[in-house]
Amino acid sequence: MALLVVLGLTACTSRSKGPSPQARRDAMREWANQGSDYRSTEGFQDARWGMTSKEVNALFPEATPIGGGALLLKTTIARLPASVMLGFLDDRFVAVDVSFNGVDDVRERHALLRDLLTRKYGEPVRVRDTAEEALRRAGEYRTVTEVAVTLGQAGISASGWPEASPSKVQVEMRVEGPSEELLGAVRDAQRDFKVWNQWRTVESRVKLLGSKSPVSSSIFIEYESVRYSAEIARARELDRQRMMKDL
Template identity: 40%
Template sequence: MKFKALGLSVVLGLSAGCASGKPTALERRQAVRDSLDKTYRSTEGFQTVRWGMTPEEVRAALPEASVAPDGTLRLKTTIAELPAEVALGFLDNRLAAVDVFFQEVAEPRTFQTLMRDLLTRKFGEPKTAREVKRQVKWGDVPVRFAADLAPLQEADGTASAATLESALAGQGQFKVLNRWTTPESHVNLTQWTLPARGIMAIQYESAKYAPKREGLIGRYTAKARQELVKEL
């Protein structure tokens, strides 16, 4: 009975708050969280951009980035003397994920050793091989792309169908070589295999926004493809 009375008092308290026009405790807490989300800027990210930046802030920091035909923000650059294609993903207009694809890696093992060293200098020691294998097996290392997030503008359907992510999602097989986690970032060094070639990728994700992506049906996720099956 005491528990029932307590529950009733909570409900009545919330109702009273709504009826009086004053914000309830839950509403006040949500307002504080919303305010913090708007001002959140991580100390980590990719190059000069940080998690939580708006598209305008990212484009100011990376002026070479532009909106691609698929509607996502992309840039082509050189990293470790190799050409790289970078895709930047936004969740609720906040930078939440970055993918860096290397399509011309002649010596994958040498590349992995170099990237492991550089990323360890930035993010600390990676997970052990056993930990990574266990996490992948349990599904704790989701395979998703920055381009799965909402595009900045309406995409050209023809162009978006021909993206690298579409090829990887449809035909590629992956192996997570190394993984780093910090309170701010999740980073995977991944080797992708397509029928005719291999691709190395560094996939960065904001730890803050990662939970919000779990239920998201992106253009290149397995869940999105399962939805498409229903149309056939």
């Protein structure tokens, strides 16, 4: 089974540690005891990790079978049209990819989905925003106000107080600030960026990715079963080995 997105993001900022090691050990013992009867309390909508494809298909009768035993569902999620791929290994429900394409405002929609997922799974364990990273790399400035003035954002004076009329803003470089090269990188990052969050529970790993470029914009959510994480990793490695033969 191939997942829709391969995330090449590193150096993420941790906010919390997720489930404790003891909680993981307790869950693993419970999974072993349940064996083939395992059905998670989590998954996607009413589908639960460990369900058979027949059980999941009964929940989504409008889903279409596709290659690798997966099911493809066209639906609406959070008032956005979405394509949902429901993935299986050895006829067990293990993963979901949700793609929202043609998103009009990536940051606004990403913020909404992040809030909804946080309400469901708690605070994300990792957060990344490449536009904010670019801003930090321009870190020779002393305050955020100076950055705003340097970039010529209307409505902020050199003193840091809002101007009565944005048209009267005076942009003056009286302090040592980031180089023009760094400022250019910051401007580019506002037009071409990725925002990424990850959640982790005893049963699930969830990733939310928003991507914006001058030519496209999209949002993805990936869900994976922790119970089947080793099997998923082995399936990915086998898939890479098969692809390697093409080279």
